[in-house]
Amino acid sequence: MTIKDVARLAGVSVSTVSRVLNKHPDVSPLIREKVLEVVKEHHFIPNSTARNLVRPRRDAVGIICLGRSNPFYPPIISQIEEMLNKAGYSMCLRFITLEEDELTYAAELERAERLQGIVFLGGRSDYTVAETAALTVPYVCCSFTNYFGDVPRERYSSVTMDDVACMHDVVGYLYERGHREIGLLLPSFPNRSISELRYRGYCGALKKLELPMREENVLFCSSFREEDGYQAVKKACQKGLNCTALVAASDMLGVAAIRAMHEEGVRVPDDCSLISIDGLNITRYTLPAITTLVQPQKTMGEESVRLLLDMIINKSDGQHLIVTPTIRQGESVQRLN
Amino acid sequence: MTIKDVARLAGVSVSTVSRVLNKHPDVSPLIREKVLEVVKEHHFIPNSTARNLVRPRRDAVGIICLGRSNPFYPPIISQIEEMLNKAGYSMCLRFITLEEDELTYAAELERAERLQGIVFLGGRSDYTVAETAALTVPYVCCSFTNYFGDVPRERYSSVTMDDVACMHDVVGYLYERGHREIGLLLPSFPNRSISELRYRGYCGALKKLELPMREENVLFCSSFREEDGYQAVKKACQKGLNCTALVAASDMLGVAAIRAMHEEGVRVPDDCSLISIDGLNITRYTLPAITTLVQPQKTMGEESVRLLLDMIINKSDGQHLIVTPTIRQGESVQRLN
């Protein structure tokens, strides 16, 4: 069933059918009726592949999301979709794993789908100019930056919180409440990643507050998965945990940490406080509710789209937006002073 | 940059370029080299839109997932993707909201992307023959069935647990442990849905065990969202909860229920036990760890693909697979006997 068949069945030409389908005004009501009738009766649906081919480019942007199961992204994606639709654009969403390279993937997607721009949700922090050359449309990094890369700042946009400064926030929050021995749970960073930034922030914060930096207080796990966080904390507890508070690099790691400590007889927050990063909704419901640094997901989605469309439509330079996280108080941090 | 440009740059014809790109054997090594070089140098990537247009049909199937934020689906999706890739098919994944109609959406997607089949992840249970007429390729319902519909069973496949029987499992599990006053927390069902089946199962189980069915023990919430479950349980607690155990229709509702009870001074499992359905990973880490009816997500993904490909490739009739859930013991159910 093609537009040709519809034309034949309705006794008109293909262009008339095309006009009806695309809601062009200059079609007589009678003919429009007839065409629509045939369309309905035969469940005709235009082949958008052909449609896209013939159009110079689609009003669509690609979203490349790192990790299907990360609960941090869905709310951002929903917001992005809403903003794009409002602007008359559609969203082409793909998930990739840590093994795939988001830049290569983006380049292919961009060509294949004739996209006008890309939003990266998560990614490496060390893009080189050579690598990004394959990308011929504007892009924006959402929830990470190109901190270690060499791509000129005007060439792309980003929306992220300051991953170094945010560690000052959480460490400071604990400090104000009397904590002096503050641990850190985060994935190790063989590749330059967000973990490395947060680690730097942690070290910087301790130094600034003149707190001791102890190696045994930094708990490295092999990924952001709960199981890995659980194991790392469990092991640390068995060796003997020497801190009064722990910072978890993500909420899910925080959940896992609480369980591990619980099993080892360390009560949160009585024996050890915990604060984590992300602001997932679930942290409101856990026992104890987790005190967390909330990333403004809605804003991040919104602003990513705004910056991207600005680059696409107005050909403007890339901009770099630092969003402000806020600490949402739960029940996992105890006041010591 | 099109195949034409590559041809010009390499000093060959477009068909030769096409052959190289598609790894046809009959191209001289020298020319192949040259073409590949041009491709690399100019970052040429074939336009798959055009590619798909010219090909009779793609080796791809669509996955239509109801709800972006439901953590139950991602593991299933990953499994589906893996199985499809193994079979040489690619996956075309779309998320829709509760407002959209999955059948209409599927029909459009099928045509637009020239798909060979559809997997529905979640959906209504009352498809009519007329509604499904727009779909011209095989489909499989994963994690739900067409219980209330009138589509002949051989016309589609499904992979699901028995939503009625599973309630017998969980209610029976509580019964064996001495519980006699068993409540239920689930979304209300204005439309025919999985909730209705589970409600029926609950009622049936109570009857079979000769337990009293009390209206005030059925806590209806307006959706599967945590907040709604939380409110429903909170309200019920304030009125006075008269059961020794609660069944939550999903793990996330279970998490919310525990929090609501906790705030109202009802301890889980000491004052009230809780069992939920899904088997999400997070239930292993919550305090208390939640006893849950684990749906075999991996199997469900795998079998969905198997049945679908069987229909596509072998033109076989639809099959209906009932998968067996298992109860994973947590810390949320107390033994009373």
Added chain:
DNA sequence: TTGAAAGCGCTAACAT
């Protein structure tokens, strides 16, 4: 082994 040319289904000039 290579090239010329006919479509895939659709849209958008251009013509009537």
Added chain:
DNA sequence: ATGTTAGCGCTTTCAA
């Protein structure tokens, strides 16, 4: 208001 037709970028006969 409606029809004719030239592509969009690619694959695939068919000829050479």
